[in-house]
Every structure is written in structure tokens, then in C-alpha cells.
Amino acid sequence: xxxxxxxxxxxSEFELxxxxxxxxxxxxxxxEMVPLxxxxxxxxxxxxxxxxxxxxxxxxxxxxxxxxxxxxxxDKVFYSLSWRHERDLxxxxxxxTGAHLLTATGHAHTWEFELRFxxxxxxxxFKEYCDNAHVTLDVTRIYxxxxxxxxPWFGLTxxxxxxxxxxxxxxxxxxxxxxxxxxxxxxxxxxxxxxxxRLRRATIALVENTLAVAEADAARTQ
Numbered sequence: 001x002x003x004x005x006x007x008x009x010x011x012s013e014f015e016l017x018x019x020x021x022x023x024x025x026x027x028x029x030x031x032e033m034v035p036l037x038x039x040x041x042x043x044x045x046x047x048x049x050x051x052x053x054x055x056x057x058x059x060x061x062x063x064x065x066x067x068x069x070x071x072x073x074x075d076k077v078f079y080s081l082s083w084r085h086e087r088d089l090x091x092x093x094x095x096x097t098g099a100h101l102l103t104a105t106g107h108a109h110t111w112e113f114e115l116r117f118x119x120x121x122x123x124x125x126f127k128e129y130c131d132n133a134h135v136t137l138d139v140t141r142i143y144x145x146x147x148x149x150x151x152p153w154f155g156l157t158x159x160x161x162x163x164x165x166x167x168x169x170x171x172x173x174x175x176x177x178x179x180x181x182x183x184x185x186x187x188x189x190x191x192x193x194x195x196x197x198r199l200r201r202a203t204i205a206l207v208e209n210t211l212a213v214a215e216a217d218a219a220r221t222q
Contacts, residue, residue: 002208004102004155005123006141008112013135015088016042017111019061019081026050030104031078031159032194042083043194045076063087073189080191089133097126102157114157155209160202163188167199 011017020028031043046054058067058081066082085091094101100116117123123142130137156164166187171178185195 002116002118002144002155003120003123004114004116004143005139006112006114008110008138008140009090009130010136011106011109011111014090014111015063015085016083016091017106019058019064019083020044020106021057022046022050022054022106022108024108026054026108028106030101030106031190032197042081043070043078043190044081045078045189047075047077049075051077070191070194071186071189076189078189080194089135090130093126093129093133093135097122097129099126103159116155155205156202159188160198160205163195163198164202164206 009017011021022028026047029045031045055067055069058064063084064081065084068080070078070080072078093099094115098118099122102114102116103112104114105112115123115126117126127137127139163184167173167179167184170184172181172184181192181195185192188195190198
């Protein structure tokens with residue numbers, strides 16, 4: 001049965017944390033990790049008042065191939081990043097142990113992650129991986145997303161929930177569609193590819209934490 005772990009890792013101990021270096025009270029929110037070929041492109045947002053210095057620092061990093069501004073919404077600027085992920089021990093650990101990244105928030109010194117693992121064994125494997133890679137991992141919370149009260153949104157992140165609700169309410173799933181993928185993307189300040197990936201992951205999370213759980217419970221009672 002899947003488990004969700006909330007963990008924190010020092011920004012200086014993994015490549016993306018060093019790339020997306022921020023100062024003071026500025027925070028970075030990872031919106032999506034969109035798979036493209038053999039890599040994954042991060043889409044993230046940062047407060048617009050720090051954009052000039054932030055963009056300059058990111059583009060100067062040797063692991064960065066391209067930083068693109070996707071959109072600006074209110075006081076946030078949204079970016080996509082092409083980078084050499086094979087240099088990042090933490091993200092390679094996600095791949096190696098099958099961790100599913102739900103949310104990530106970067107601060108000046110620490111990043112906080114919400115990760116879904118297939119079971120406790122996979123979480124233990126990730127912890128062992130971090131120990132061997134000399135990555136400081138602080139596990140702040142572990143819970144089962146299928147237990148009542150632990151996750152009010154059936155395993156969905158807040159941004160997945162709001163996006164899926166908006167899509168349904170605005171007629172994205174109607175025939176014919178009442179709102180386009182691009183219109184959804186504009187509403188949430190991301191690319192159309194990112195919004196498609198967000199809806200896909202939201203659908204998977206809903207099935208895994210509702211229909212799949214009900215099926216497993218039924219099988220145990222037979």
C-alpha cells in the first residue's frame with residue numbers, strides 16, 4: 001500500500017537546490033515535473049520582485065541548459081528549466097526508488113518535498129540511498145493517503161485538486177469541450193503541456209486512492 005512522506009533536504013546538498021538558489025524570505029514552488037524523452041523538465045514559480053537577480057544566477061549555473069519564462073501571473077513568474085539532471089543525486093534517487101514527487105518548495109537553505117512511495121520498503125530504500133549519497137534527509141511526516149482523515153483529497157495535492165475541480169466546473173470534460181487546455185493553462189499560469197500532465201497525475205492519484213483501494217479491500221474480504 002502506498003505511503004506519502006514529507007521530507008526536507010538542505011538546498012546545498014543537491015543540484016537543483018544549488019541551481020535555484022534564493023535569498024531571504026523568497027520561496028520557489030515546483031509546479032510540475034513534465035517528462036520529455038529521457039529527462040524531466042521542472043516548471044516552477046518564484047516571486048516576481050526577485051526575478052532579475054534570480055534569472056541571472058540560474059542562467060550562469062554550469063548545469064543549466066536553458067531557462068524560459070513561461071508566464072507571469074499576479075506577483076509570480078513561472079519558468080521551465082532544462083538542466084543536466086544526471087548530476088542531481090536527489091532526483092536520481094527519486095528515479096531509482098520509484099518516488100513520485102507531489103510537491104516541492106524551496107527556501108533559502110532548505111527544500112521541502114512531499115513524496116509518494118509504492119510502500120514502506122521503497123521509502124526505506126530512498127532513505128538508505130540518501131545515507132549512501134551523503135544527503136541529509138529529515139523525514140517530518142509519514143502517512144497512508146488512503147486512511148480517513150489523513151488526506152481529504154484522496155491523494156491529490158492542493159494544486160492538482162484545484163486544477164481538476166476547475167476543469168470539471170468549466171466544462172473541460174464536456175463534449176464538446178467548453179474550455180481548452182490552453183485556457184486552463186492560462187488560468188493557472190503554466191504551459192498547456194504542464195496542465196495536461198497535472199490532470200493526468202491527478203486522475204492517476206484519484207484512481208489509486210479510491211477505486212484501487214476499494215478493489216483491494218474487496219479482495220481481502222473474499
